[in-house]
Amino acid sequence: MGIRAVSEGLASFVVVLLLASPVPAQDPKKDGYLRNIELCNGLNRTPFEARINGCTALIDAGADMTTTGLAIAYNNRGNAYAAERDYDRAILDFDSSIKLDPKYVKPFNNRGVAFLKKGEYDLAIGAFDHAIRLNPNYGEAFANRAETRLKKNDYDRASRDYDEAIRLAPNLAGVWNGRCWTRAVLGALKAALEDCNKAFQSDSGxxxxxxxxxxxxxxxxxxxxxxxxxxxxxxxxxxxxxxxxxxxxxxxxxxxxxxxxxxxxxxxxxxxxxxxxxxxxxxx
CATH class of the missing domain: 1.25.40.10 (Tetratricopeptide repeat domain)
Structure with a gap:
């Protein structure tokens, strides 16, 4: 049984948040910032190494960026490192993002995913707990905490987390299959079968x-x-x-x-x- 943990970046930067002060039009410096923003966001399926380089350029230009922009850049670079299975560097970046903006919820979830991938399940659950405290409607964090609890054979609490994930984000990849598996283990077989059949509606392969x-x-x-x-x-x-x-x-x-x-x-x-x-x- 395999269920995918969900890590989150940001679909796109808002440039006004990134730049601490206006840059004149037709300025090469501005063009460089915009290009690095695109790379850091991973637009157009940017390779992970290029994402890391774009985010690093933004981070190195920290004096020209807002605190929020820096937090986003660290989070996005952390996701790129995690995608390359460099989980220790990813965690360091998520830590930096959290330090810059303790109310920014995504790096808490993403740090939990990195801990999950490393097999450090208690640390992962702690990160997901914090994400859920910041945003009780965070379906991805519930789904990831459910997967972590499955790894710890804590099926009852995993099932309850999947209930919340499905209530909040029913189209999230893996949640119906995750609850199907959990219910199957617990012996709720009719309900499990319904969940698996629901999962096939969105992913038959x-x-x-x-x-x-x-x-x-x-x-x-x-x-x-x-x-x-x-x-x-x-x-x-x-x-x-x-x-x-x-x-x-x-x-x-x-x-x-x-x-x-x-x-x-x-x-x-x-x-x-x-x-x-x-x-x-x-x-x-």
Whole structure:
């Protein structure tokens, strides 16, 4: 099962916020600022290295920028570092953004995502808690906190966070699948199935959602439907350990010992803890 954490930048800068004082028209300095703003915003699918360079140029010109502009630049550079999996640098930038503007909510969420990616789940939850205190309607932060709680096997609270994320941002990527998986683990199978089917309305080609629905069917005792879903998941992600293991269990229950054992062995080779994970999900 895979759910995507949501980090946030800013769709576009407002130049008046960035520049501390007016720059004369047709001034090369102004043109350079505007170009760096575009790069830092990641307009037109700007490569991450170029985003970092654009944001760095803005940060280095700090005397010419407002405090708000600097906070945005640090946040956006942090997101670019995080996209390149340089999470330590990303966290330093999010820290700088927060120090400049403690009421700017996005770097709290983004710092939480970086901690989540590093496996530092308690720090991630603390960051998401702070984001939610600043903005109780922040659906992305609820979704990210839910994913982190899944990593900690805290399914009840993860489910409640997904409830809030869906209430606040029902079109957010991954939230319906996330709640489907969580409800499947908790045994609320009919509700889980409804959530997975809802997820397919927006993304019919997602291996994680097929994997989630496969777990629902497996726990419902619907082995043929489970195998169909796991087959679909594995066509999209052939090394998805949970789908291999789930398909193996379903095949064994249908009497296909050779196929079932082969899938289970392949799953264990990919992730040695997979059997214990399925026991935790209530499947043996």
């Amino acid at each position: 997602n291996a994680a959602t097929y994997d989630s629905r496969g777990l629902v069917h497996l726990k419902m005792g619907q082995m043929s439907a489970a195998i169909d879903d796991y087959n679909s998941a594995l066509r999209l992600d052939p090394k998805l350990a949970s789908a291999l293991y789930g398909r193996g269990l379903a095949e064994l229950k249908q009497g296909n010992k050779a196929g079932g054992n082969a899938d289970i062995s392949a799953a264990k080779a990919i992730r040695g803890t997979i059997a214990n994970e399925f026991k935790r999900y209530g499947v043996r």
